[in-house]
Amino acid sequence: MRHQGSAATAAEGAGRTVGSDDDESGDAAPDDVARPSAAELDRYAVTPAGSVRGFHYVDGELHAERAALSAIAQRFGTPCYVYSRAALVGAFREFDAAFAGLPHLVCYAMKANPSLAILDLFASLGSGFDIVSGGELARVQAAGGDPRNVVFSGVGKSDAEMEAALAAGVLCFNVESPAELDHLAAVAARMSVRAPISFRVNPDVDPRTHPYIATGLRESKFGVGIDCAHALYRRAAAMPSIEIRGIDMHIGSQITELAPYREAAAKMLSLVDALVGDGIVLSHVDFGGGLGTRYRDEAPVAIADYAAMVRELMRGRNERLLFEPGRRLVADAGVLLTRVRVVKAAGERRFAVVDAAMNDLLRPALYGAWHAVDAVHPRTEGAARYDIVGPVCESGDFLAHDRMLALAEGDLLAVRSAGAYAMAMSSNYNARPRASEVLVDDDVTHLIRRRETFAELIAQETRLPPQSAR
Numbered sequence: 001m002r003h004q005g006s007a008a009t010a011a012e013g014a015g016r017t018v019g020s021d022d023d024e025s026g027d028a029a030p031d032d033v034a035r036p037s038a039a040e041l042d043r044y045a046v047t048p049a050g051s052v053r054g055f056h057y058v059d060g061e062l063h064a065e066r067a068a069l070s071a072i073a074q075r076f077g078t079p080c081y082v083y084s085r086a087a088l089v090g091a092f093r094e095f096d097a098a099f100a101g102l103p104h105l106v107c108y109a110m111k112a113n114p115s116l117a118i119l120d121l122f123a124s125l126g127s128g129f130d131i132v133s134g135g136e137l138a139r140v141q142a143a144g145g146d147p148r149n150v151v152f153s154g155v156g157k158s159d160a161e162m163e164a165a166l167a168a169g170v171l172c173f174n175v176e177s178p179a180e181l182d183h184l185a186a187v188a189a190r191m192s193v194r195a196p197i198s199f200r201v202n203p204d205v206d207p208r209t210h211p212y213i214a215t216g217l218r219e220s221k222f223g224v225g226i227d228c229a230h231a232l233y234r235r236a237a238a239m240p241s242i243e244i245r246g247i248d249m250h251i252g253s254q255i256t257e258l259a260p261y262r263e264a265a266a267k268m269l270s271l272v273d274a275l276v277g278d279g280i281v282l283s284h285v286d287f288g289g290g291l292g293t294r295y296r297d298e299a300p301v302a303i304a305d306y307a308a309m310v311r312e313l314m315r316g317r318n319e320r321l322l323f324e325p326g327r328r329l330v331a332d333a334g335v336l337l338t339r340v341r342v343v344k345a346a347g348e349r350r351f352a353v354v355d356a357a358m359n360d361l362l363r364p365a366l367y368g369a370w371h372a373v374d375a376v377h378p379r380t381e382g383a384a385r386y387d388i389v390g391p392v393c394e395s396g397d398f399l400a401h402d403r404m405l406a407l408a409e410g411d412l413l414a415v416r417s418a419g420a421y422a423m424a425m426s427s428n429y430n431a432r433p434r435a436s437e438v439l440v441d442d443d444v445t446h447l448i449r450r451r452e453t454f455a456e457l458i459a460q461e462t463r464l465p466p467q468s469a470r
């Protein structure tokens with residue numbers, strides 16, 4: 001796939017001349033993408049599964065690649081999301097290379113982190129994209145991604161979103177209900193085109209994850225029940241404005257076991273075989289996303305084991321494979337950099353009030369999610385148990401509870417594994433401008449999103465006319 005362009009990134013060189021991102025781009029088909037080189041793996045800390053982490057201590061200070069986090073905080077302020085380019089590239093290549101030799105396309109689930117610079121980087125590596133809205137399609141296009149490598153998921157696509165995706169020529173709509181099939185058929189007929197589809201089947205499998213991110217159970221709002229899917233394929237096959245391409249599943253997120261995938265995929269593939277009896281032959285099978293990462297002490301599935309399972313399930317089959325990984329490609333590649341504003345005690349508890357809050361990182365408040373928090377310059381004395389909380393007026397505004405840390409006002413902290421569902425879920429609650437984002441490439445820092453201004457926060461609003469205000 002040809003990478004179509006380059007998103008604008010403000011190059012903020014920390015010393016050396018800013019390199020071009022083109023060294024990772026080119027015409028290589030996904031199958032030809034190489035694993036991270038030995039030198040690349042040696043340069044940075046490496047996860048047990050073999051992918052690059054990108055963050056490590058040098059002379060007592062936490063660095064992103066070769067850039068000191070204190071220098072980044074000084075230059076761009078806090079709170080600030082910091083990403084490692086090597087970690088992003090390493091994670092993508094590890095996933096992609098695991099399926100070498102099989103026809104496949106990795107469609108990065110961009111909801112995890114929709115930064116233009118990250119989309120641009122993944123597009124240059126040969127990634128497609130899994131989108132869930134017209135806005136995400138517009139982001140792919142703005143980042144130079146190829147819509148022909150886009151799958152469109154989501155339970156409530158509007159007619160306007162369907163039109164935009166058909167006009168852009170997306171690879172496939174993952175249809176999630178009979179009503180959506182009817183809407184899509186009507187929109188495509190109006191445009192005199194055929195809409196390429198898969199059904200997202202709901203295999204009724206428990207992914208054993210947090211209930212908010214389990215999507216493959218019978219009662220879930222997602223997908224169509226696997227028992228009604230065959231009839232739906234028959235109905236779709238008779239629709240002139242619909243072109244059946246594949247089948248899709250996505251059973252949940254932060255999954256740390258292979259068994260639910262195996263069970264769900266086996267059900268999905270037996271449906272694919274049954275469809276042949278009706279003359280319906282699918283050209284692709286989409287395994288969705290969901291592979292978990294280690295936030296605390298989870299034992300994530302190794303990509304190699306996941307790939308071995310997929311290869312075994314696909315033995316003797318010809319369908320092209322699609323995958324929709326999100327978290328696994330980006331979570332470890334980011335930290336949220338924040339500064340301690342105030343240290344205070346209340347009864348037995350001690351609080352470190354930092355300048356990042358639930359509006360910047362919602363996961364702890366939303367899911368009770370656990371993120372490691374490390375001092376950028378760890379102190380050797382004075383450790384105590386702290387709740388790390390933000391300035392937002394909610395008791396649910398916390399980033400971490402009960403952490404042993406030696407810290408003082410003004411210290412910098414790094415909230416780890418903050419590359420996925422972090423900035424993506426940020427808001428302006430309490431009239432807080434959203435954080436800046438920086439992508440580090442070796443010793444070069446790129447400001448990929450500047451901090452929002454207060455003027456921007458109110459730019460879409462108007463006051464009432466004087467007669468109505470009184």
Ligand SMILES: Cc1ncc(COP(=O)(O)O)c(C=O)c1O
Nearest residue numbers: 109153253289290324325326327
């Ligand atoms: C349809 C679909 N595909 C893929 C993903 C990505 O999941 P994950 O980030 O867990 O890999 C999601 C996330 O919720 C999703 O809804």
